[in-house]
């Protein structure tokens with residue numbers, strides 16, 4: 001449509017302004033405003049704190065959504081993203097309002113087992129310092145465990161997939177050890193590692209390394225033989241074939257292993273931190289559960305979920321970059 | 332390697348590398364679930380330097396196996412194969428094998444695929460130009476940065492050809508290289524093969540299931556029997572290029588070759 005056509009449509013069509021309006025945005029603004037009003041307007045059955053702050057945040061979101069509604073289609077890419085998630089914004093606002101009503105306002109889901117959203121917000125306000133330290137400790141443990149596990153698992157996987165001898169001895173062992181949950185090794189781990197921290201790293205490394213080793217081995221083992229023939233014809237030695245044929249050819253498999261290892265590493269992270277660590281999200285959850293600080297537990301769970309989702313997202317980005325050569329790959 | 336390196340360059344019309352191949356009493360069998368599967372039976376074949384020989388035979392008779400043995404990918408069960416008088420024990424960059432499937436590395440760009448041979452031998456740093464020249468030779472210069480899945484079948488096979496030619500082989504083994512292409516692309520690439528062979532002067536051994544293709548390209552056609560392959564008959568003929576499929580002599584030859592293959596009508 002040409003610009004002239006657009007202009008004439010605006011003039012001749014009195015509903016044009018309404019048509020350009022982002023309907024989901026207005027609905028979302030209403031939902032978020034409702035959450036704000038419910039929070040500030042009705043009293044808590046038992047006080048949770050941070051009522052004003054939560055109402056201000058939700059009210060602010062409502063105001064922004066309302067203000068954006070007429071312009072959102074002119075915001076380019078950011079606008080498209082907003083429009084795409086419009087229904088989600090509506091749902092989340094409604095969910096927050098409902099959540100406020102059932103917990104803090106009517107007390108159907110009572111304290112201390114349930115917490116309203118502003119109760120969780122209150123945890124970040126009052127205990128933010130300690131939570132930040134816990135995030136740091138958890139990330140350190142996770143990174144040390146995951147990366148050492150992946151490095152060792154990958155090297156073992158390549159060796160298993162490449163060398164017949166290595167595979168003869170290694171594959172049966174890996175198949176035996178593989179299905180055992182990493183946490184089952186805790187007793188002997190404690191014997192072998194002088195510190196709890198070392199033991200925790202080992203458990204996380206084991207959980208992430210084993211799927212990487214298995215998938216890498218199967219990936220290297222299933223490389224099309226014709227690629228090796230081509231390599232040998234072209235004068236490649238074994239080292240070149242490993243580096244330039246086996247490794248790139250098996251990368252799609254390796255990423256499946258990396259994603260599995262990532263999920264396992266998150267799962268055992270909490271357990272590993274319960275082994276007598278002094279900080280960390282897992283430790284925080286255990287500690288707060290013992291004192292019935294469930295709002296704190298929820299607050300820590302939210303952080304964990306966001307962290308995990310962020311790391312998964314990051315791995316997807318790395319994969320998309322490295323595997324852009326695959327046929328039919330959308331990037 | 333000194334003069335040979337020039338063969339691909341436009342100026343290098345001087346001395347070209349070409350190998351003499353001797354296949355002496357070669358028999359070969361595979362072990363298939365305990366039993367022996369005889370594939371080649373007493374093959375005797377001499378190929379002169381710079382000659383273009385085509386191998387014809389029923390599907391599954393052992394033609395690809397023979398090429399793999401000449402390439403040095405496998406050792407024959409008995410008999411010996413010599414290149415320029417030396418026994419072939421392992422693959423060598425002077426002997427290139429082009430497969431029916433292009434088997435390009437899907438994770439590498441066309442340029443990197445073509446550069447593989449030079450890189451594997453540690454020659455790439457000084458000879459990057461040769462990769463560009465090889466790509467120009469098969470008219471794929473604009474696709475240097477493309478990935479294999481972005482190429483058509485004919486382009487992929489040309490890239491595979493460039494990947495072999497960049498090493499300036501003395502012997503080019505072609506295993507039904509045009510077998511999977513549409514007939515129009517096949518015609519183009521047949522002409523291209525002749526051009527490359529005339530220009531670079533390598534010895535060529537072509538396996539094909541297309542009698543016409545053999546007649547258009549080769550100066551000698553070797554016909555094999557059913558598995559285990561024995562040489563049934565050889566046809567020698569001299570004809571200048573480019574050849575025409577309706578040339579009377581070639582048509583007559585075609586009839587007698589089809590007869591040898593048991594396909595006479």
Ligand SMILES: Nc1ncnc2c1ncn2[C@@H]1O[C@H](COP(=O)(O)OP(=O)(O)O)[C@@H](O)[C@H]1O
Nearest residue numbers: 361362363370389390391392393394395396397
């Ligand atoms: N690596 C192998 N192991 C067992 N049998 C094989 C192997 N390679 C080829 N064969 C068998 O050898 C016979 C000849 O194969 P091939 O040389 O590919 O025939 P073609 O003349 O069609 O190229 C076929 O029956 C095939 O199944």
Ligand SMILES: [Mg+2]
Nearest residue numbers: 394395396506
């Ligand atoms: Mg074959």
